[in-house]
Amino acid sequence: MNNNWIIEKLKENKIKITIPRQKIAIWLDKKNGIFCASEINKKIKTIDRVSTYRTLDLFQKEKIITPIISLNGEQFYEKNNDNEHHHHIICTKCHKTECIECTKPKIKKTNFKNLNHSLIFTGLCQTCAK
Ligand SMILES: [Zn+2]
Ligand SMILES: [Zn+2]
Ligand SMILES: [Zn+2]
Incomplete structure (x- = not known):
């Protein structure tokens, strides 16, 4: 078990x-x-x-x-134990979701330390877009 x-x-x-x-x-x-x-x-x-x-x-x-x-x-x-850092896309109609890879967006200059980011894409899934 x-x-x-x-x-x-x-x-x-x-x-x-x-x-x-x-x-x-x-x-x-x-x-x-x-x-x-x-x-x-x-x-x-x-x-x-x-x-x-x-x-x-x-x-x-x-x-x-x-x-x-x-x-x-x-x-x-x-x-929380879901593998590495990644992002999500969610269908605004049926709430179907998918995990997507991070494309590592870069920022040029900031005075902030310990940078982190999160990103959510919204859209319509194939079924809902029909
Ligand atoms: Zn949908
Ligand atoms: Zn995920
Ligand atoms: Zn990322």
């Missing part, structure tokens, strides 16, 4: 593994790309919305997931 890193992390931090937390952790472990609470509610019917939001808040606090973008009032997140 392979260990679920999310459950391990919760245990390490002495957080109780409730049923919604466990179910979302298992789903999240297999999930690639960005996701939102509605997607979880569609996939895991036994968890109510409130528990989903609370679990996502907790996972965010525990640095398991990171908020990426808010679109039409829906917050999208991504798992």
Whole structure:
């Protein structure tokens, strides 16, 4: 049996593994790309919305997931262990998302240190553009 890193992390931090937390952790472990609470509610019917939001808040606090973008009032997140730095594109109609490579945009001059960037592309996916 392979260990679920999310459950391990919760245990390490002495957080109780409730049923919604466990179910979302298992789903999240297999999930690639960005996701939102509605997607979880569609996939895991036994968890109510409130528990989903609370679990996502907790996972965010525990640095398991990171908020990426808010679109039409829906917050999208991504798992923190998702490989290297990259960017996202999201369909504004159906909320289908994809991860995309970074083209490393360069800036010429700034007085800022510890530079970082994030980038979100929005558009219509092939299905929605028809
Ligand atoms: Zn779409
Ligand atoms: Zn991604
Ligand atoms: Zn980048």
